[in-house]
Amino acid sequence: MRDAAGGVVAALRTSPAGRMLWRIVEGLVEIQVVDRSLALAAQIFTSVLPVIIATSVFSGWSAAADTIRDQFGFDTGTLELGDAAGSSDPSLAAFGVAGFLMVVLSGTSFARALGRVYGAAWQVPSMGPRDAWRWLATLLAVALAVGLVGQTRDLTHLAYVGRPLALIGEIVVWTLVWTLTPLLLTKDALTGRMLWGTGLLTAAGLTVVHVAGRAVLPRTAASARQHFGPLGLAFTSVSWLFVMSLVIVGAASMVGSLAADESLIGRFLRGPERNERAAEQL
Template sequence: MPEPTGWESRIPAWLRPRAALWLGGRVGRLVLDGAGELVRVQIFDRSMTLAAQSFTSVFPLLIMLAALVGAGHRARLAEVLHLPATSERLLQQALSGSHSNAFGVVGCLIVLLSATGLSRALVRSYLVVWTVREKPGGAAASGRQIGTVVVLVVFLLFARVLGWVASLLPAPHVSGVLVAFVADCALAVLLPWLLLGRRAPKGPLLAGGLVFGLLMIAVRGAGAIYLPRALQSSADRYGTIGLAFTYIGWLYVLSFCLLLAAIIGNLLSREFLTAAPADEP
């Protein structure tokens, strides 16, 4: 038999069968545990809940922001948000004739409080994924929920800035992927940390952030091709309701990736970041 190369050559010959058995057993157990976790967490139902809550939480905040900045800055806001031409026209039509005083202090507070539905859905999801029994409560928890939604909106607004920063670096395409990867990892770590604080387990939290960043490399590439075409096609066929369904569908994909990354991160932390069990004699 040919001599092994690479990392296998570093393992003593007498230990290679046991190492292969241990690795194969762990990977197999990881796959089976992952399938069980997907069922336990009810990832499809929770992803749809997060998508719907994202649509009814983040978009009203963006509309409120567009009304507050005034008509002269709405086109710039649409450009920052990467809105296609059809969506930008609908935004202008929805806000035509409105002024900054359309959203008073009370109105802004109502929009902010309504947007915490997304935060509460995220809290429930993370509690189930990580089997955390103690649920955050009180005024501090409400403040964290509002802050989480604000962080999401800020992330959307500064996504274009990150692309501009990447364009100034060497190899812009590669730099853009790396910058987006770091931003996605940071977002996946920051959201549960803001919502749960010390209740969020560090190992699964960091591992899930890395997994989400890796997943988003593929999702971003597919979305850059699919989403503009899907939005234009939906608007041509069904009008405003078509745009809404397309956005909800895309938010479902993002929510699914976020929960899947948390589940995989939890499994990886449990399987590979802990000491290997001793073999039976």
């Protein structure tokens, strides 16, 4: 068995495509993709989701409920929310605005966790308190993108072209936000090609996961709620967020590994300037 494994490793390292694949696998192991994805999923659940809920103060509960149903697979109408969601009491509204600000400020832990992922993937320094606005901008950008992706489902009602347009819209939204996010959290340390490569790879992965989720999540969430109540919904949501986080962390790690490779893809991602610097250092 060891001889066979050694032969596979040797075969991978002797071909350009094999070396690139080996570098990607090494990068995923070094970044601890599972541990970081678990941590990021928890931060999304405790940071991004509360921001989406808090925005109902301004946009109305129906928009937030549609977003939660689209992203997490369960209908909030099945939960016992009381009259809070529909209340128009001015004191409640004022509390909602203050609560929204508190949720946003505390929710930057998600952006800090994502910044640590990018730091490990691309070997860039972590940001300090002086750059706190970048954390805030990242949190709001991701929360807004999640809502916009949910709104793209309205395009499916168009005859013939509705579903392709919705799919294209989702890919465009994810690409833009996951290109902007590493730009903010790495302080412009990456080349434009690495940023767009990360955005496109992350968007492709999240779109595939989201399409699969629309078929799987409603039944899974309904079964979990039936057996375990609200705790079942929470567990299902965090589990699905873990899958999405695997895509986010994995895409960053893959782009970092490809950019460090001497293949055509690596040289393209690094761009002319970085390739010239590398040549001068040799």
